[in-house]
Amino acid sequence: MSARHQSAVLVARDEIVAPPLQRCCEDRTFELPPALHIATALLFAGFVSVLSLAFRAPAMVVPFGIFIVFILGFFTLPAMWVRMKPEENHSRALRWSELGAKGIRTADGRTNGREATILVLLLPAVIFCWAIVVAVISALN
Numbered sequence: 146m147s148a149r150h151q152s153a154v155l156v157a158r159d160e161i162v163a164p165p166l167q168r169c170c171e172d173r174t175f176e177l178p179p180a181l182h183i184a185t186a187l188l189f190a191g192f193v194s195v196l197s198l199a200f201r202a203p204a205m206v207v208p209f210g211i212f213i214v215f216i217l218g219f220f221t222l223p224a225m226w227v228r229m230k231p232e233e234n235h236s237r238a239l240r241w242s243e244l245g246a247k248g249i250r251t252a253d254g255r256t257n258g259r260e261a262t263i264l265v266l267l268l269p270a271v272i273f274c275w276a277i278v279v280a281v282i283s284a285l286n
Contacts (some may be wrong), residue, residue, distance in 0.1 A: 199280035
């Protein structure tokens with residue numbers, strides 16, 4: 146059976162807790178300067194460009210075109226998301242000077258601007274270099 150409990154008793158037993166934090170994303174900027182997003186997109190586009198030049202063939206036009214469309218989509222959709230409801234989104238992307246001074250929050254804690262830039266650009270740079278290595282190996286064979 147269900148029984149009605151007094152709220153004072155529930156508070157005393159620590160059964161009434163504070164409501165959870167709002168789960169809705171209030172900061173839609175990802176905190177990073179737009180230049181980092183542009184650099185990431187250019188590195189991915191460079192990856193596709195290097196491979197499309199290394200493996201030129203008429204049959205490869207459509208796949209490489211699809212890759213470019215996906216890269217554009219992956220970066221324009223978040224850019225549009227940042228601009229949604231600007232009256233509710235009071236945050237803005239950090240400037241380079243602010244990134245260097247304050248850093249950003251990550252899953253492991255705060256990182257300074259230099260470390261954040263390395264974290265963001267490391268994987269795209271490695272992928273771009275991998276494309277260059279693949280292109281060189283293909284040209285040597």
